[in-house]
Amino acid sequence: MTARELHWRVGDQEITCRIEESKGSGTFHLAGTTVPFRLLDSSHIEVSGTRHRFFVIHNRDLSTVWLDGRTYFLQRATRSTGTEIKAGTGTGEVRALMPGKLLRLTANTGDIVTEKQMIAIMESMKMESALFAPIAGRVVDVRFKPGDVVEMGDIVMVIETDQGVRHLGT
Amino acid sequence: MIRKVLIANRGEIALRISCTLREMGIQTVAVFTEPDEHALHVQSAHEAREISSYLDASEIVRTAKESGADAIHPGYGFLSENAGFSEACEVSGLVFIGPRADTIRAMGDKLESKRVMQQAGIPIVPVWNGSPPRSEFPVLVKAVGGGGGKGMRLVQNVAELQDALASASREASAAFGDHHVFVEKYIRQPRHIEFQILGDAHGNAIHAFERECSIQRRHQKIIEETPSPAVTPELRIQMGSAALAAARAVKYRGAGTVEFIVDPSGKFYFLEMNTRLQVEHPITEMTTGLDLVREQVLIASGEKLNYAQSDLYQTGHALECRIYAEVPEENFRPDTGVIEVFERPSGPGIRLDTGVGRGSVVSYHFDPLLAKLIVWAPSRRAAIDRMKRALEDFVLLGVRNNIEFLRRVISTDDFGSGKLDTTFLDRHGEVFNVPNEVPVEALLVASTVGAVYDRPDRPAGHRLPVQDVWDSGNWRNS
Numbered sequence: 088m089t090a091r092e093l094h095w096r097v098g099d100q101e102i103t104c105r106i107e108e109s110k111g112s113g114t115f116h117l118a119g120t121t122v123p124f125r126l127l128d129s130s131h132i133e134v135s136g137t138r139h140r141f142f143v144i145h146n147r148d149l150s151t152v153w154l155d156g157r158t159y160f161l162q163r164a165t166r167s168t169g170t171e172i173k174a175g176t177g178t179g180e181v182r183a184l185m186p187g188k189l190l191r192l193t194a195n196t197g198d199i200v201t202e203k204q205m206i207a208i209m210e211s212m213k214m215e216s217a218l219f220a221p222i223a224g225r226v227v228d229v230r231f232k233p234g235d236v237v238e239m240g241d242i243v244m245v246i247e248t249d250q251g252v253r254h255l256g257t
Numbered sequence: 258m259i260r261k262v263l264i265a266n267r268g269e270i271a272l273r274i275s276c277t278l279r280e281m282g283i284q285t286v287a288v289f290t291e292p293d294e295h296a297l298h299v300q301s302a303h304e305a306r307e308i309s310s311y312l313d314a315s316e317i318v319r320t321a322k323e324s325g326a327d328a329i330h331p332g333y334g335f336l337s338e339n340a341g342f343s344e345a346c347e348v349s350g351l352v353f354i355g356p357r358a359d360t361i362r363a364m365g366d367k368l369e370s371k372r373v374m375q376q377a378g379i380p381i382v383p384v385w386n387g388s389p390p391r392s393e394f395p396v397l398v399k400a401v402g403g404g405g406g407k408g409m410r411l412v413q414n415v416a417e418l419q420d421a422l423a424s425a426s427r428e429a430s431a432a433f434g435d436h437h438v439f440v441e442k443y444i445r446q447p448r449h450i451e452f453q454i455l456g457d458a459h460g461n462a463i464h465a466f467e468r469e470c471s472i473q474r475r476h477q478k479i480i481e482e483t484p485s486p487a488v489t490p491e492l493r494i495q496m497g498s499a500a501l502a503a504a505r506a507v508k509y510r511g512a513g514t515v516e517f518i519v520d521p522s523g524k525f526y527f528l529e530m531n532t533r534l535q536v537e538h539p540i541t542e543m544t545t546g547l548d549l550v551r552e553q554v555l556i557a558s559g560e561k562l563n564y565a566q567s568d569l570y571q572t573g574h575a576l577e578c579r580i581y582a583e584v585p586e587e588n589f590r591p592d593t594g595v596i597e598v599f600e601r602p603s604g605p606g607i608r609l610d611t612g613v614g615r616g617s618v619v620s621y622h623f624d625p626l627l628a629k630l631i632v633w634a635p636s637r638r639a640a641i642d643r644m645k646r647a648l649e650d651f652v653l654l655g656v657r658n659n660i661e662f663l664r665r666v667i668s669t670d671d672f673g674s675g676k677l678d679t680t681f682l683d684r685h686g687e688v689f690n691v692p693n694e695v696p697v698e699a700l701l702v703a704s705t706v707g708a709v710y711d712r713p714d715r716p717a718g719h720r721l722p723v724q725d726v727w728d729s730g731n732w733r734n735s
Contacts, residue, residue, distance in 0.1 A: 093704045097695050106704055115701045124701060132705075134698050141702045142598045144654050150703040153598070156649035157692075158661060159699045 094164035266332030268612030402433030406476025452500035486675025
């Protein structure tokens with residue numbers, strides 16, 4: 088079970104939501120309400136027993152959500168609070184985005200990396216994907232080596248900024 | 258005998274033409290400019306050749322000769338209504354799949370075409386070469402050299418006329434290379450209704466009924482349908498006869514369109530003749546069963562029309578929605594980007610003519626028309642229902658578009674009851690209102706799926722983001 092908090096800006100409102108999730112099922116907490124959900128496949132979700140079709144694309148802080156024929160534009164709120172639990176945006180943790188095999192590391196402990204620098208290559212479903220540094224800083228921990236099998240969400244690497252570890256959770 | 262055709266166009270129409278040509282066993286040659294190197298129309302052709310511009314007539318003729326093509330299909334836009342291009346094809350021994358150069362020239366001149374049609378006994382909108390009598394205002398100033406709203410001004414009174422003439426003339430000069438403008442009577446709340454015509458080289462002509470194209474933004478059509486809810490059987494006979502008279506007046510050869518405006522009392526006036534395949538031609542195909550591109554090729558090959566007027570009839574109702582990369586709520590500004598999600602609607606009676614798919618780059622270089630969604634159903638009511646459902650199933654993300662706007666337009670009561678005219682959008686401001694509440698489910702999926710990390714910007718020119726929603730990195734095949 089992982090839990091995380093995310094902040095969205097909708098109109099002039101800032102909304103904080105919390106997700107508790109394990110293997111695509113979990114609960115979503117928002118403004119005092121809790122809804123159970125279950126991801127059915129890459130474009131269908133069941134929320135409180137009702138099924139919805141969806142697509143999401145993310146571009147920097149702007150997320151575009153298509154849900155049941157309507158499109159919503161959501162702005163991620165600035166992450167100033169540092170209250171993320173587990174992975175949140177802007178942390179120094181690099182997590183696997185898919186389960187798969189770690190093919191290659193392109194940065195190692197002690198290396199200075201820039202934001203968005205490629206730090207590792209993974210393989211899953213005959214496809215290669217790259218992992219990128221979410222922030223600029225120094226690599227302080229590498230938790231897997233090439234050939235290792237990595238689960239989705241596993242922390243592959245931790246990067247520290249000059250100001251110390253940005254990430255406060257876990 | 259046409260064996261190999263160069264398609265001098267791009268996007269959805271190049272693909273649509275290629276479908277019929279390949280069905281006829283004809284080889285296809287695509288042309289493309291640099292930004293289109295990986296476009297779908299290039300991939301679907303038997304051969305593809307790079308050119309410097311879709312508007313360079315001599316280069317395209319040369320390319321056709323080099324590739325061994327025996328004919329050129331111009332599509333719509335670009336060189337399709339360029340008489341010089343039609344001539345250049347003939348001089349080079351290439352068949353131009355379109356009308357003769359003299360027809361294109363006469364009909365391209367919006368004043369000359371009116372004169373020709375008036376002589377043929379077809380009602381025209383009154384025009385003036387200078388200032389009309391005070392009682393005739395409001396009037397429209399229009400360009401002689403072309404349409405599409407360029408060089409067009411609505412003038413309420415005499416005092417405004419001189420300024421309008423001057424500014425329209427400047428705009429016409431920039432758009433068409435011809436500064437001539439004229440003054441036309443303004444018909445209030447007009448419907449735009451056009452007739453599809455086909456004429457062969459042997460003097461036969463038929464019409465394939467009307468299309469109503471009254472829903473327009475900036476004088477450009479966005480929704481078309483056939484039959485028109487305003488055309489009674491009697492009016493159809495009258496307008497059809499006028500369309501045929503227009504075709505005969507210029508001995509029309511090929512597929513063309515006679516445009517009329519119809520006033521609220523049902524009086525109709527010739528507006529102009531378009532000497533090409535029309536963007537909205539699929540709705541005619543859906544209700545008559547014709548393949549207009551096939552007819553064009555057969556006519557260009559010198560064959561006689563296969564149908565008499567009495568052979569043609571319409572079945573059911575067809576609607577077309579033009580999917581544009583634009584934001585209607587922000588004054589229809591065009592948008593650009595990479596299409597990241599492209600999920601086609603499907604089911605009975607649905608046709609999607611598209612020039613793009615997942616991974617396509619939409620740039621500022623070309624017209625923002627991405628695709629045309631066409632539906633057929635037994636009745637108008639059922640066609641509207643079907644179009645609503647198809648628009649609701651159509652997912653296109655990565656480039657802002659008008660899919661939801663189109664659905665709001667066809668969902669209005671006035672659209673449902675067929676109360677259409679070219680000022681429809683001006684009178685229905687509510688279709689520009691986007692609901693601003695965000696459902697919990699939308700926040701949930703945005704928070705759950707792929708949102709854990711920021712995705713790095715794609716490198717410039719990245720074309721095929723082979724990604725799914727779980728991914729926030731870059732992928733490549735291994």
